[in-house]
Amino acid sequence: MPELPEVETIKRxxxxxxxxxxxxxxxxxxxxxxxxxxxxxxxGSLAKQTIIRVDRRGKAIIFEMKSGCFLxxxxxxxxxxxxxxxxxxxxxYFKLSNGQYLxxxxxxxxxxxxxxxxxxxxxxxxxxxxxxLSGAFNPGWLKTQxxxxxxxxxxxxxxxxxxxxxxxxxxxxxLFRCGINPQxxxxxxxxxxxxxxxxxxxxxxxxxxxxxxxxxxxxRDAKGEKGHFVNRIQVYGRENEKCVRCQxxxxxxxxxxxxxxxxxxxxx
DNA sequence: AGGTCGACCTGGCAGC
DNA sequence: TGCTGCCAGGTCGACC
Numbered sequence: 001m002p003e004l005p006e007v008e009t010i011k012r013x014x015x016x017x018x019x020x021x022x023x024x025x026x027x028x029x030x031x032x033x034x035x036x037x038x039x040x041x042x043x044g045s046l047a048k049q050t051i052i053r054v055d056r057r058g059k060a061i062i063f064e065m066k067s068g069c070f071l072x073x074x075x076x077x078x079x080x081x082x083x084x085x086x087x088x089x090x091x092x093y094f095k096l097s098n099g100q101y102l103x104x105x106x107x108x109x110x111x112x113x114x115x116x117x118x119x120x121x122x123x124x125x126x127x128x129x130x131x132x133l134s135g136a137f138n139p140g141w142l143k144t145q146x147x148x149x150x151x152x153x154x155x156x157x158x159x160x161x162x163x164x165x166x167x168x169x170x171x172x173x174x175l176f177r178c179g180i181n182p183q184x185x186x187x188x189x190x191x192x193x194x195x196x197x198x199x200x201x202x203x204x205x206x207x208x209x210x211x212x213x214x215x216x217x218x219x220r221d222a223k224g225e226k227g228h229f230v231n232r233i234q235v236y237g238r239e240n241e242k243c244v245r246c247q248x249x250x251x252x253x254x255x256x257x258x259x260x261x262x263x264x265x266x267x268x
Numbered sequence: 269a270g271g272t273c274g275a276c277c278t279g280g281c282a283g284c
Numbered sequence: 285t286g287c288t289g290c291c292a293g294g295t296c297g298a299c300c
Contacts, residue, residue, distance in 0.1 A: 002293065002294095003293060003294095006293080032277090059293090059294075059295095074294080074295080075293095075294090076293085076294045076295070077277090077278095077292070077293060077294055078277090078278080078279095078292085078293085106277095106278095107277085107278055107279070108276090108277045108278050108279080108292085109276085109277050109278070110276065110277060110278095110294065110295080111294090112295095123296090124295080124296095149270085150270080150271080151270075151271060151272095155271080155272090158294095159271095160294085160295080167293055167294070168292090168293060168294085169293060170293095214293080216292085216293060217280095217292060217293070218292095218293090219293070236293095256271085256272060256273075257272080257273065257274080258294095259291085259292090
């Protein structure tokens with residue numbers, strides 16, 4: 001599912017269309033995706049609400065309502081927020097005052113929609129780490145925070161309480177561009193490597209946003225379209241294919257239960 | 269506290 | 285054609 005660039009793409013598209021719209025009706029076809037309230041209260045609380053702002057934190061999209069409450073959407077692996085006509089597979093959909101529907105689709109049903117009065121009610125938002133595209137994420141901060149961390153650098157990049165928004169695809173891509181082996185202990189990186197890691201994290205994420213994200217499986221943006229960054233992915237999902245730099249086969253290993261793709265020769 | 273693992277779900281695909 | 289096992293972009297709670 002979507003990582004930071006995909007969620008940011010959805011957020012920017014939605015922002016243009018839904019800000020100022022009023023939710024006329026809410027339909028909950030699958031109560032499982034609404035976690036903290038009954039479907040009835042969820043519908044009752046959101047009906048007639050006007051959306052005044054759309055935001056993103058890590059891989060979550062946040063809708064702020066005029067009354068002051070917030071709808072947080074975590075698409076997880078297969079969640080999609082698609083504007084337009086009603087989609088038959090929608091788990092939840094919102095009828096907007098401009099006549100459009102905002103559909104929440106989610107094949108695997110891992111995703112969740114949460115309604116709160118204060119963002120701090122959500123543990124996910126209380127503990128989430130630094131936004132990698134903000135000024136707070138810089139080489140000095142990274143150096144201090146990485147010291148003494150024994151976990152492999154790839155795991156640390158994916159730790160949402162450390163940096164917000166990097167998932168399995170971009171973690172592999174960032175490390176390939178840096179020439180850093182994903183199994184290295186985070187605390188053992190040299191200062192030049194930390195600077196490179198910072199620089200490549202920012203540039204990979206920005207480039208992916210520019211290309212409207214990656215579509216590896218069923219990611220779709222708010223218009224229901226695929227992203228184009230998939231054509232620029234150099235290692236993720238390319239086990240046994242030739243490394244673009246040295247032509248040797250890309251390796252796949254498993255770290256904390258997740259696949260990691262890298263080039264043994266180019267990443268040390 | 270830091271770190272790892274299994275559970276949560278559905279569906280596509282490879283192999284038999 | 286079926287069946288089985290494996291795999292998938294994330295997060296949480298339980299455990300060491």
